[in-house]
Structures are given as structure tokens and as C-alpha cells.
Amino acid sequence: MSTRLSLDNAKKVAERTTDATICLIGQWLDYYWNEDGVTLNGAIDRYSLHSLNLTHPLHEETEKVKFDNDNERFIYQNQAEVGEASEELPKIADALMIVRHLMLSVTKGHSSYNCTFVHIIEKLSHNLYMAETAMNGQPCSMSSYTYTGSYPDHKFGVALEAIKLLTVVQQKYKVLLEKQRDEEEIH
Numbered sequence: 001m002s003t004r005l006s007l008d009n010a011k012k013v014a015e016r017t018t019d020a021t022i023c024l025i026g027q028w029l030d031y032y033w034n035e036d037g038v039t040l041n042g043a044i045d046r047y048s049l050h051s052l053n054l055t056h057p058l059h060e061e062t063e064k065v066k067f068d069n070d071n072e073r074f075i076y077q078n079q080a081e082v083g084e085a086s087e088e089l090p091k092i093a094d095a096l097m098i099v100r101h102l103m104l105s106v107t108k109g110h111s112s113y114n115c116t117f118v119h120i121i122e123k124l125s126h127n128l129y130m131a132e133t134a135m136n137g138q139p140c141s142m143s144s145y146t147y148t149g150s151y152p153d154h155k156f157g158v159a160l161e162a163i164k165l166l167t168v169v170q171q172k173y174k175v176l177l178e179k180q181r182d183e184e185e186i187h
Helices: 004-032 040-046 085-107 113-134 154-186
Strands: 065-068 073-076
Touching: 004 040, 004 113, 004 154, 040 065, 040 154, 065 154, 073 154, 085 113, 085 154, 113 154
Parallel strands: none
Antiparallel strands: 065 073
16 A cells, blocks of 8 residues: 555654644744743643544544653653554544644634644645555545534644644554564565
């Protein structure tokens, strides 16, 4: 289904775009929440009692991603088994489409759209392209989704979900690459 090169490239893109998204959200918090002095960890704490409850194929996995304030990194805990590429890649693509669609929906027209959120949407689109490339043109479509309408700040909630999703996607690519290397060694 996928080549090692396409998976490796997809993993590298996921790593870089996760870091870039974290940086963009940090800058957004500095600029738009500067009077509160809110950091990424502070914003996560502020909304810790709320849940976006965004449904997508990797939702259960994104719930396992936590922010480690000491290292200022997102950590994917209690990782689930990773299936075959033919199962995982369509789920990755679908989840990326959903998060990208919701981000576009909740941020379009906001004053920070052009300086922050359009770039995060581009990062999600790039990751989607890489997943589709790894799928070798296998058709994929976005499933329907729901989310909590009463989340206090949807822009932050969806951006946080994007970071968590990209963290999960990185790990899935890593495991898929390891599986592919193991298969190649057997043959």
C-alpha cells in the first residue's frame, strides 16, 4: 500500500508541522491573551475541565496525549496498537480532514485567522497530502463529526486537538515504518 519513503516523509512532515503548530499557538497566546500572561500550559489548565468532544477516527488516541509542562512537549501515553497501513492511513486522513474542516469553520473571519489559523490549516493540509500520498491514491473521504458547541474557546480547542492529532500521527507513522522494516528484513 505505501512505500517506506512515503511513510518516512509523512512522519518528518508530521514532526515539523507539530512543532510549527505549537509555536504558532504560543505566539497567538502571547498576542491575543497577553494581558493575562497565559502560556500554552496555562491555557490547557484553564480549559482542563472542558472537552471539545470532537469525534473522529483517532479521537480515543488524542485523548491519551498530555502536555508535559517540564519538557514543554506533548506526550502520547498508553499508545494503542497500530494496525496495518491499509487500516491506519485512511483513519489518519479522515481525522486530519475533520480537524482541518472544523478549524476552518471556527476560525474563518476571526481577527487572528490570517496571522495564525490559516497557517495551522495549511499544516493540516500538508499532513493530509502526505497521508494521501502514502495511501497511493486510495480514495478517502471525510466522515461526519460532532463536537461540543459550548466549549469556551473553539479556536484554542481545535488547535489543541490538531496538536494532539499530529502527535498521534507521528507515532503511528513511526510504528508503521518499523513494521515495514521488519517485513523487509524477513523477505
